[in-house]
Each structure stands twice: as structure tokens, then as C-alpha cells.
Amino acid sequence: MSFEKYEKGDAQSGPSIRINQRDSNSEPDAVSTFVTLKSALGSTVTVYLHGAHVTSFKDADGQELFFLSEKSYFKKSESIRGGIPICWPQFADEGPLPMHGICHSTEWTIKETSISGNHPRIVFTLDDSQETRNIWPHSFHLQYTVEIVEGEGNKERLRLSLDVENKGDADFSWTAALHTYYHVNSLRQTSVSGLKGKTFIDKTKKKEKFEEKNDHVTFQSETDKIFVCGASDDVIISDASDDQIRYKLHFEGWRDVVMWNPWVEKAKEIPDFVPSEYDKMLCLEATQLTEPVKLSKGNKWSGLYTIGRA
Numbered sequence: 001m002s003f004e005k006y007e008k009g010d011a012q013s014g015p016s017i018r019i020n021q022r023d024s025n026s027e028p029d030a031v032s033t034f035v036t037l038k039s040a041l042g043s044t045v046t047v048y049l050h051g052a053h054v055t056s057f058k059d060a061d062g063q064e065l066f067f068l069s070e071k072s073y074f075k076k077s078e079s080i081r082g083g084i085p086i087c088w089p090q091f092a093d094e095g096p097l098p099m100h101g102i103c104h105s106t107e108w109t110i111k112e113t114s115i116s117g118n119h120p121r122i123v124f125t126l127d128d129s130q131e132t133r134n135i136w137p138h139s140f141h142l143q144y145t146v147e148i149v150e151g152e153g154n155k156e157r158l159r160l161s162l163d164v165e166n167k168g169d170a171d172f173s174w175t176a177a178l179h180t181y182y183h184v185n186s187l188r189q190t191s192v193s194g195l196k197g198k199t200f201i202d203k204t205k206k207k208e209k210f211e212e213k214n215d216h217v218t219f220q221s222e223t224d225k226i227f228v229c230g231a232s233d234d235v236i237i238s239d240a241s242d243d244q245i246r247y248k249l250h251f252e253g254w255r256d257v258v259m260w261n262p263w264v265e266k267a268k269e270i271p272d273f274v275p276s277e278y279d280k281m282l283c284l285e286a287t288q289l290t291e292p293v294k295l296s297k298g299n300k301w302s303g304l305y306t307i308g309r310a
């Protein structure tokens with residue numbers, strides 16, 4: 001597919017898909033190509049080919065759902081800080097591979113784009129290459145579908161579908177996450193519901209296990225929790241200052257939910273992050289960790305993550 005002036009639909013009056021070039025940085029290592037999807041109502045999604053990385057989702061009222069650091073690198077060698085990095089075939093440092101695996105800083109391919117009624121959709125793929133096999137010696141096919149779907153009224157939703165296929169002869173196991181950074185007005189005023197009664201592993205407490213006792217999880221310190229089988233119902237992010245529900249998250253196929261915020265001290269150690277931004281973001285990640293997925297030759301796995309304002 002040609003990346004020059006590609007446009008489907010009519011960006012002025014209807015649903016559209018457009019491929020753009022980021023022009024602010026001409027360095028050889030700069031990440032440049034991104035796609036904008038727009039629905040007929042006016043919701044927009046931005047996705048970079050680098051990492052098939054969603055960096056923005058605004059609903060028709062123009063409200064941004066995702067956090068993106070002012071200091072994020074847009075470099076081929078790095079992951080973008082914010083939006084939705086795809087961590088695969090290893091989540092975080094839970095294994096021998098580089099942090100978060102091998103595909104968040106790899107360029108994906110656009111397989112197809114389509115518009116159905118009022119809604120645009122794009123499909124990205126990533127296959128193993130010599131470069132990936134040097135790090136992880138397996139043959140795979142990943143497909144990542146990003147689409148705007150109907151919601152309540154103006155509040156359309158973003159649906160993300162990750163499909164994994166084993167294309168080789170040997171079995172392989174993997175862990176993963178859609179490491180989603182939500183924008184919040186202030187984390188100190190934010191709460192999360194839908195996880196009561198779930199077991200979580202607390203990475204800030206030597207991976208001790210606890211049961212979540214609260215209807216509403218609030219934030220007073222560094223948070224790094226893996227909720228095991230965390231998402232049977234919708235998870236809701238609310239702003240306690242005005243009692244408003246901000247976002248509703250729905251998980252299908254993903255076993256765990258990771259909740260992460262670095263808080264004051266750890267935030268200072270992240271080079272591509274402004275320390276004060278810790279209060280503006282919360283990660284709630286569709287995750288597969290506590291039971292790695294084992295795929296044998298030709299087998300497939302699918303997970304869906306649907307995100308909207310409420």
C-alpha cells in the first residue's frame with residue numbers, strides 16, 4: 001500500500017482513513033508514518049506503524065482518552081511513552097527477553113483498511129523476521145485490528161483485537177499486554193471499580209498476593225498490581241472529584257489486568273516522562289501473564305479490548 005497521500009472516505013463529512021507523515025523530525029531514527037481513522041460522528045484514532053501504536057482516541061466531543069508523555073521519544077529504537085504499546089511475546093521483565101518483548105518498537109504492516117457504515121477499521125500485521133528470530137527463535141503471525149465502533153450516542157468506542165498464530169513447527173509460549181495509558185485529570189482524584197474480590201499480585205510488595213477488598217481502588221503511592229483473572233465485568237475509571245464515570249473498559253480473552261502508576265519517585269527515573277505527569281495517567285492493561293499462552297503449530301489465540309467514555 002502506498003503511504004503517499006493515501007485516503008479513504010471523506011475526512012470533511014464522513015468516515016475516513018488517512019495515512020500521514022509526522023514532519024517535525026527529519027532524523028534518520030525518527031518515527032514518521034501514522035494513520036488517522038475518523039468516524040462519521042467525528043471520533044478519531046491515531047495509530048503509528050511503529051509498534052502499531054495507538055497514541056490517541058478522541059470521541060466525537062473531542063475528549064482525549066489516552067495519555068501521551070510530552071517527553072515521549074518518537075524514535076525507531078524506542079517505544080512511544082503513552083497510548084497503547086503492545087507488549088509481546090513477553091510482558092514487562094517477566095522472562096528472559098527485552099522488557100515488554102519485541103514488537104513495540106518494530107514497524108508493522110498495514111494489511112487492509114475498510115469503512116463499514118459510519119465506522120473505519122484498520123488491520124496491521126507483524127511476522128517474524130531475522131531480527132525477531134535473533135531475539136526469539138519462533139515463527140509467528142500477529143494481527144492487530146483497530147476500529148471505532150458504536151457506543152452510547154456520541155460516545156463511540158475503540159475496539160482492539162489482537163490475534164496470535166504459531167506459523168512454525170515448534171510449540172511456543174508467550175505473555176502479553178495492551179499496555180494502555182489512560183489520561184486522568186488527577187490520579188489523586190481517580191478511582192477504579194470492577195475489581196473487588198479479585199486476587200492481585202503486588203509487584204511493589206515482593207509479588208505478595210492480596211485480595212482486593214475495595215469497591216473503588218484509589219491511589220496514594222506507587223502502584224504495580226497484576227489482577228489475576230481480573231476482568232469478568234467492565235472495569236470503570238471514575239473521577240472522584242465530580243463523581244463522574246470517565247471510561248469503561250471491557251476485556252474478552254485476556255486473563256489478567258495490570259494496573260500501573262510510577263508515582264512521585266519512580267516517575268523521576270523514567271527518561272522519556274515528565275515527573276509531574278504521574279498524576280495525569282493510569283495504566284490499565286489487558287494482560288496475559290499468570291497463565292502464559294501455549295500455541296502449537298497452526299494454532300491461534302485472540303483477545304479483545306473495548307474502550308469507551310461513559
Ligand SMILES: O=P(O)(O)OC[C@H]1O[C@@H](O)[C@H](O)[C@@H](O)[C@@H]1O
Nearest residue numbers: 092099179203224258260270285
Ligand atoms: O517503563 P516501562 O518499561 O514501559 O514499564 C513500565 C511498567 O509497566 C507495567 O506494566 C509493569 O507492570 C511495570 O513493572 C513497569 O515498570
